[in-house]
Amino acid sequence: MNKAELDRMIRVDQAGEYGATRIYAGQLAVMGDRHPLSAEIAAMAAQEDGHHKKFNALMARRGVRPTALHPFWSVAGYALGAGTALLGPEAAMACTAAVETEIDKHYSDQLDALAETDADPELAGMIEEFREDEREHRDAALAAGAEKAPAYPLLSSAIRLGCKVAIKISERI
Numbered sequence: 001m002n003k004a005e006l007d008r009m010i011r012v013d014q015a016g017e018y019g020a021t022r023i024y025a026g027q028l029a030v031m032g033d034r035h036p037l038s039a040e041i042a043a044m045a046a047q048e049d050g051h052h053k054k055f056n057a058l059m060a061r062r063g064v065r066p067t068a069l070h071p072f073w074s075v076a077g078y079a080l081g082a083g084t085a086l087l088g089p090e091a092a093m094a095c096t097a098a099v100e101t102e103i104d105k106h107y108s109d110q111l112d113a114l115a116e117t118d119a120d121p122e123l124a125g126m127i128e129e130f131r132e133d134e135r136e137h138r139d140a141a142l143a144a145g146a147e148k149a150p151a152y153p154l155l156s157s158a159i160r161l162g163c164k165v166a167i168k169i170s171e172r173i
Helices: 003-031 038-062 070-087 089-117 121-143 152-172
Strands: none
Touching: 003 038, 003 070, 003 089, 003 121, 003 152, 038 089, 038 121, 070 089, 070 152, 089 121, 089 152
């Protein structure tokens, strides 16, 4: 695996972790701090912020440029979080479940690619650690009623498709 491929991995992962912080910020802006799910969402947001900071540090150390779409992902993530929260707590959890399902797949694919060449143990370790957190977020969202959201299959599919597109775009731009 060459430097350009590793840089793409780091760039897209940093953008994704940033997007996750913005999704949770949007959800919390709508739900406030008194909703029964607010503490759990805030805890997930704190983990995502930690992931984001670790990717920022890795990017700085390795000279990896961030995606040029950072401002767009800020607005899009916040709007997705706020929009789903406006539909209700189950829809907010459906958003989390969908995003984290796609990120689990994305991180698993990256780990498979890294394992083929044993190219970057540091990056692989970060991704593996963060993937476990994302799986916990997905499972918590499902336990909190994500599948009870209005039009859950459609909502989940649309959000997962959006994640796939965001991943592909952020790898390149």
